[in-house]
Amino acid sequence: MSGPDRSAPERVHVELGNRSYDILIGHNLINTAAQYVAPLLGRRHVVIVTDANVAKLHLEALEQALKRADIGVDSIILPAGEGTKSFQELERLCGLLLDMKVERTSTLVALGGGVIGDLTGFAASIILRGINFIQVPTTLLAQVDSSVGGKTGINTPQGKNLVGSFYQPRLVLSDTGTLDTLGRRELLSGYAEVAKYGLIDEPDFFSWLETNGIDVIEGDESARRYAIGVSCRAKARIVGADERESGARALLNLGHTFGHALEAECGFSDEMLHGEGVAIGMVMAFDLSATLGLCPPEDAARVQRHLASVGLPTSPLSVQGRIWTAERLIEHMGRDKKVKDGRIGFVLARGIGQTFHPAHVDLSQVTAVLNAAIAA
Amino acid sequence: MSGPDRSAPERVHVELGNRSYDILIGHNLINTAAQYVAPLLGRRHVVIVTDANVAKLHLEALEQALKRADIGVDSIILPAGEGTKSFQELERLCGLLLDMKVERTSTLVALGGGVIGDLTGFAASIILRGINFIQVPTTLLAQVDSSVGGKTGINTPQGKNLVGSFYQPRLVLSDTGTLDTLGRRELLSGYAEVAKYGLIDEPDFFSWLETNGIDVIEGDESARRYAIGVSCRAKARIVGADERESGARALLNLGHTFGHALEAECGFSDEMLHGEGVAIGMVMAFDLSATLGLCPPEDAARVQRHLASVGLPTSPLSVQGRIWTAERLIEHMGRDKKVKDGRIGFVLARGIGQTFHPAHVDLSQVTAVLNAAIAA
Numbered sequence: 001m002s003g004p005d006r007s008a009p010e011r012v013h014v015e016l017g018n019r020s021y022d023i024l025i026g027h028n029l030i031n032t033a034a035q036y037v038a039p040l041l042g043r044r045h046v047v048i049v050t051d052a053n054v055a056k057l058h059l060e061a062l063e064q065a066l067k068r069a070d071i072g073v074d075s076i077i078l079p080a081g082e083g084t085k086s087f088q089e090l091e092r093l094c095g096l097l098l099d100m101k102v103e104r105t106s107t108l109v110a111l112g113g114g115v116i117g118d119l120t121g122f123a124a125s126i127i128l129r130g131i132n133f134i135q136v137p138t139t140l141l142a143q144v145d146s147s148v149g150g151k152t153g154i155n156t157p158q159g160k161n162l163v164g165s166f167y168q169p170r171l172v173l174s175d176t177g178t179l180d181t182l183g184r185r186e187l188l189s190g191y192a193e194v195a196k197y198g199l200i201d202e203p204d205f206f207s208w209l210e211t212n213g214i215d216v217i218e219g220d221e222s223a224r225r226y227a228i229g230v231s232c233r234a235k236a237r238i239v240g241a242d243e244r245e246s247g248a249r250a251l252l253n254l255g256h257t258f259g260h261a262l263e264a265e266c267g268f269s270d271e272m273l274h275g276e277g278v279a280i281g282m283v284m285a286f287d288l289s290a291t292l293g294l295c296p297p298e299d300a301a302r303v304q305r306h307l308a309s310v311g312l313p314t315s316p317l318s319v320q321g322r323i324w325t326a327e328r329l330i331e332h333m334g335r336d337k338k339v340k341d342g343r344i345g346f347v348l349a350r351g352i353g354q355t356f357h358p359a360h361v362d363l364s365q366v367t368a369v370l371n372a373a374i375a376a
Numbered sequence: 377m378s379g380p381d382r383s384a385p386e387r388v389h390v391e392l393g394n395r396s397y398d399i400l401i402g403h404n405l406i407n408t409a410a411q412y413v414a415p416l417l418g419r420r421h422v423v424i425v426t427d428a429n430v431a432k433l434h435l436e437a438l439e440q441a442l443k444r445a446d447i448g449v450d451s452i453i454l455p456a457g458e459g460t461k462s463f464q465e466l467e468r469l470c471g472l473l474l475d476m477k478v479e480r481t482s483t484l485v486a487l488g489g490g491v492i493g494d495l496t497g498f499a500a501s502i503i504l505r506g507i508n509f510i511q512v513p514t515t516l517l518a519q520v521d522s523s524v525g526g527k528t529g530i531n532t533p534q535g536k537n538l539v540g541s542f543y544q545p546r547l548v549l550s551d552t553g554t555l556d557t558l559g560r561r562e563l564l565s566g567y568a569e570v571a572k573y574g575l576i577d578e579p580d581f582f583s584w585l586e587t588n589g590i591d592v593i594e595g596d597e598s599a600r601r602y603a604i605g606v607s608c609r610a611k612a613r614i615v616g617a618d619e620r621e622s623g624a625r626a627l628l629n630l631g632h633t634f635g636h637a638l639e640a641e642c643g644f645s646d647e648m649l650h651g652e653g654v655a656i657g658m659v660m661a662f663d664l665s666a667t668l669g670l671c672p673p674e675d676a677a678r679v680q681r682h683l684a685s686v687g688l689p690t691s692p693l694s695v696q697g698r699i700w701t702a703e704r705l706i707e708h709m710g711r712d713k714k715v716k717d718g719r720i721g722f723v724l725a726r727g728i729g730q731t732f733h734p735a736h737v738d739l740s741q742v743t744a745v746l747n748a749a750i751a752a
Binding site: 087090091094095098099101103104105122125126127128129130151152153156157158159161162163164165166335339340 | 535715
């Protein structure tokens with residue numbers, strides 16, 4: 001170990017009163033996890049929850065790191081994939097944890113991407129009415145998004161994340177080394193959320209990404225640490241101001257109303273990854289803002305150009321062989337849990353880094369933007 | 377309507393910061409519910425969740441009362457009985473609510489006993505990561521216990537209430553008129569929890585019950601209102617000091633470690649109602665305290681005498697045809713979620729109204745008390 005591996009991890013503090021916690025970002029954090037985890041434990045026992053894919057890559061390293069510090073470790077390996085975020089797997093996970101006789105002072109450790117983090121966090125929030133949990137996110141998407149802010153949940157036949165809780169981890173360990181094990185498409189999907197923070201209210205960060213984003217993707221350690229740190233800090237700031245999503249937090253949904261609809265239409269399959277939907281959705285949100293005369297068309301073009309330049313899709317037409325209709329996409333939007341008094345929630349922009357939550361959006365304009373986007 | 381029916385309901389304020397709420401206790405509250413419910417609604421739409429038995433008795437009255445005030449009402453009728461507090465029914469309830477397109481500003485109304493309140497409260501806490509709910513408890517047990525304090529939950533094969541959340545209602549409407557529809561045994565089961573508050577730390581209230589408890593049971597309106605009010609105030613005070621059960625709140629478990637074990641051994645069937653287990657458990661807790669030389673034997677005798685005088689069981693032998701063993705009961709206790717670092721949590725007493733949470737209890741003494749209680 002030499003160079004950046006030995007540097008202290010970057011620390012982002014998420015201020016939420018007595019639910020505050022730290023996010024540590026750095027290389028080799030899984031192998032050195034015990035020093036950060038041990039001080040937070042009640043009972044000196046953790047249960048690691050992970051999926052079959054991540055288990056092969058990182059489980060033994062984490063188990064060994066904790067056992068070396070005399071922390072008792074049990075592990076539960078769930079099937080990989082979005083299907084695991086279900087009532088059925090939640091019930092099964094709770095049963096396994098109760099069979100292990102977890103106590104209120106036990107700690108769950110979520111080792112994996114968003115699916116594992118969301119499901120494990122939800123289980124932690126309801127087992128014995130709430131036990132501690134720690135996140136060890138292993139995807140870029142989880143490191144910059146789902147591990148910050150305390151949203152947990154599962155999917156139902158009615159939609160994604162419609163059942164869940166707000167429940168904060170005690171600690172997040174984001175080991176940047178895990179990103180080297182991701183496929184390019186998965187990494188890019190996480191990058192869409194990184195770019196989102198620049199677009200929401202940090203135009204300088206977006207400019208930085210226009211120059212350095214490709215380094216983040218290609219694996220430059222200091223670029224990754226910086227980008228993840230800025231992203232977590234941005235999300236922590238927004239979440240800290242509005243933990244339960246009544247106002248400012250809604251800006252984090254930039255691109256998500258469109259994106260979720262695209263994902264839903266693909267049945268949340270691998271046809272469209274979450275970040276791909278968000279990338280296309282952000283382009284649509286800026287196009288809609290430009291169409292409404294709110295945002296300079298040049299800014300909308302800049303968004304599209306940067307996302308495309310790193311290799312993200314920016315049009316629904318990037319999905320091979322699928323026929324889209326605006327009606328169906330709007331129908332999906334109407335089922336989103338951000339719907340309030342029957343109105344769909346959009347995030348619009350007056351420019352890069354100048355997003356806001358409009359009181360009302362004319363659906364005929366949304367339809368026009370969708371039709372333009374899906375016209376071959 | 378005349379006399380007590382026209383008096384304003386008694387109001388108990390549960391102080392929990394921004395999760396504070398009021399409990400209203402009085403006659404005819406279901407028929408006058410709209411005036412209390414309407415000011416708390418976001419969207420002017422509620423979903424009433426109830427069970428088949430309660431629906432026959434009270435659903436139409438509540439629906440009509442709300443509709444008269446132009447509040448939109450949907451109703452969901454679940455099967456009656458403890459079996460409804462399951463993952464399966466939780467999933468089904470969430471699905472029905474999502475199919476009705478509930479929004480974050482929608483409100484659930486739990487109309488029924490503890491099963492309905494616990495399940496509905498849990499569903500409210502996880503649907504869309506939390507929507508408002510209101511409790512309309514229709515049993516004495518629910519009015520004095522489960523409707524105060526925000527504990528929600530379901531049962532699993534591993535035990536009762538091992539999965540759930542802390543989630544506060546916005547309002548509790550305790551209509552004392554609903555108690556007239558209860559069977560004697562169910563009413564007595566609730567009365568055990570009323571007596572518990574006197575035993576925990578209100579000796580004067582226990583003395584009052586020794587004189588007036590039978591009136592509470594026989595249906596005297598002012599005695600009921602007083603006893604429910606004192607009970608709610610006692611629980612609210614204890615919960616307010618310790619919302620998440622780390623210290624003082626544990627006193628509310630007086631009789632429950634023994635009681636839950638008795639219930640568990642009966643498979644949580646009608647062989648032993650919750651309050652019956654608590655009544656026997658409180659007698660055992662005082663017997664154990666006396667055995668340990670902590671409490672005057674006269675106080676233990678007084679507890680037994682009062683509970684028996686109103687018609688509550690005070691010995692496991694009251695269950696016909698069941699063979700008990702101390703080993704199995706202690707095994708059940710070891711599975712309770714109040715177990716901490718492998719130690720079973722007991723509440724003991726130095727006298728009536730002088731309970732405390734001991735650091736350690738010698739299990740051989742517990743075994744001795746159990747063996748004395750189950751010896752024919």
